[in-house]
Amino acid sequence: MQDPAPAVADDKIRCDACPVMCFIKPGALGACDRYGNEAGVLVRVDPHVVLDHWLSDGGAVVPFNAGALDWDGSILREPATFITAIGAGTTYPDYKPAPFIVASEVEGVDMVTIVTEGIFSYCGVKVKIDTDRHLGPERALVRADGEPVGHVTTGEYGSQMLSLGGVHHLTGGTKREGRATCDALLALCNGAAVELTVDEGATVLVQAGKPPLVNGQVEERMRVGCGSATIGMFAKQWFGKVDEVVVVDDHITGVLSEHQAGKLLGIADSGIKMKGRRSTPGRYFQVAEPGTGWGGTNIADPLQILGSFDPRKARPSLTMLMVSTTGEHASYYVLDEALRPVEQTMPDDLARSVALIQENCEPALSTVLFMGGAGGSLRAGVTENPVRLTRSVKDALTVVTCGGAPTYVWPGGGITFMVDVSKVPANGFGYVPTPALVAPVEFTLRLSDYEKLGGHMDHVRPLSEFRGPAAHRTRVPHRAENPWPLMPDAARGPHR
Known part of the structure; x- marks a missing residue:
């Protein structure tokens, strides 16, 4: 594990293990902390x-x-x-x-x-963050210690993806940007926690194999699926126990009575009207803006995504469950005489269905993949x-x-x-x-x-x-x- 190195003035030796070519004093380490001068011999100090x-x-x-x-x-x-x-x-x-x-x-x-x-x-890390919460717009800069070190990429099924590092951040920017990028990559690759901030978005604490913290809140679970998928998985759990179910999701919000799963079960049309853009039956896009609230949207009150119920189909005492794709948020409503949803205590059988959604959500983790070109x-x-x-x-x-x-x-x-x-x-x-x-x-x-x-x-x-x-x-x-x-x-x- 030793390499001979040419001696220079003052008993320093020159390390040729990388392009920096440090001059190292006896008993000292090079700038990388990996090589040292041990009695005039260049030694790799790490085991x-x-x-x-x-x-x-x-x-x-x-x-x-x-x-x-x-x-x-x-x-x-x-x-x-x-x-x-x-x-x-x-x-x-x-x-x-x-x-x-x-x-x-x-x-x-x-x-x-x-x-x-x-x-x-020419290297970087790809970070998969299991969360329904909005971290920031796609292509937004991700910063460490205030310096740009990467960007937000695509949102995947229950996860947000970050791309960090790369040659342009390591060597194509300022010296401070390069150092911040290298420090963040090294810490992430060696399993340490790194705080990242997203322009126009969230602050995220990331550590490989650990739950992410989004704006200081620990993510416990990733979503079981989009709103439509959740309807498909749990429609039978709701059949005969509630008249309507809305699964709130930033990407695809599901409506049980309109969804094919509800149709096959014979669930009657509830007269519900949804905001957002209707896709196929029972599936709605863009019901709200992305955020850290219900189902990865920016709403705290799920009734915000509803219009007025159709009086030709709706009726007083109609029951409705609204739930997020993680089961983290859930509320139960009954329509009054004016066909307005009024929140009520959730029945036990519906509470059990919400718990089942939570049970089927996998633990939220941060995953770090090193990527390099040899x-x-x-x-x-x-x-x-x-x-x-x-x-x-x-x-x-x-x-x-x-x-x-x-x-x-x-x-x-x-x-x-x-x-x-x-x-x-x-x-x-x-x-x-x-x-x-x-x-x-x-x-x-x-x-x-x-x-x-x-x-x-x-x-x-x-x-x-x-x-x-x-x-x-x-x-x-x-x-x-x-x-x-x-x-x-x-x-x-x-x-x-």
Whole structure:
């Protein structure tokens, strides 16, 4: 884990791990806090993370021997150790081979894993926020520490999406914008909470795997569906217990008596009149403006979205339930002699139906996906002919992981991948003050295919060499929810 570095005046050494090229005093760290000067030697101060998968044929756990990775593998189905790129170092400057190119045998197949930390300026995070509340208009700027770091994208089914980072925010704006963007991305990728503000919108506290806070309010659940879908799911729960149901939703508000589900159940027309734009029967768009009230609208009183009842169809004592798509808001009404809805205490059977809606809502979470493009410098650390690596990934001959976690590789040109940061070992991401993010990347493929790529074969080392004292190495248990990177089902290409 050590690199020799040229000495300069005052016993400083120059770090060449990134384009900043820091001069580091003895006992001090570089600007990234990742490399330090230890007695005149450039040292990677973060531990190098190794995944343990100690799985034996009999199901027994194989003990880890004080940091020595020297188990001979004789009774294991596959190597129980996976060398990740977390803490491994980078390929910078571009011509250097990857820090670790590790050979192992999996079910009789010679495999190789190329391990490197990539420096990503072309990167960002996609944030999925489970909420019905309006966060801000599409394309509105999202800010961290007052600086623009991204924008609001599309609203999805029960979630709002943010796109943060990217090269234009990291390097195309002011220095302060670049630093704020890098800080926000790093914190989100490493599982920390970040407060974001949306222009003309809400303030949101986001943390991967945790419920979001919108304007200081914790989101407990995401909606069960749009208003129309809710009608379809729960129409039978209301049949015979109430004359009309309106499910309030910012996108599609549902009306039971007009909806096909109500028609099939034989529910009579209630004479209800809705504001907004009618779509197909029982479905209404734009009943109110987006907001943080009922069903993601800006209303606090659901009667605001109703017109007058049609006296030719409505009648006094007609009953009506109005409910939001999360069940968070619900009210029960009875029409008086003037056909005006008057709020009454909700009957128990309808209260149970509202509780059922709540039960069917999944817990609201914030999900953070790191997205980066693996470009020339990273690929050059794998092979002298970088385009062959790209083709190998596209042909599913090479599996891409991030700290051992599974990734999704986008179709089309280049190696653009996404990873759920909650599946990456803790503190798996770093930064360099250019500014750019540092993310772990591993490429796993057959050794024979690697040779065909023009890989750095003279730098291949067997897994058995990773043994002995490991002052700069830490073992981390493999997460059971992740596929083991060396297993056939996780490496479809090598075991095709």
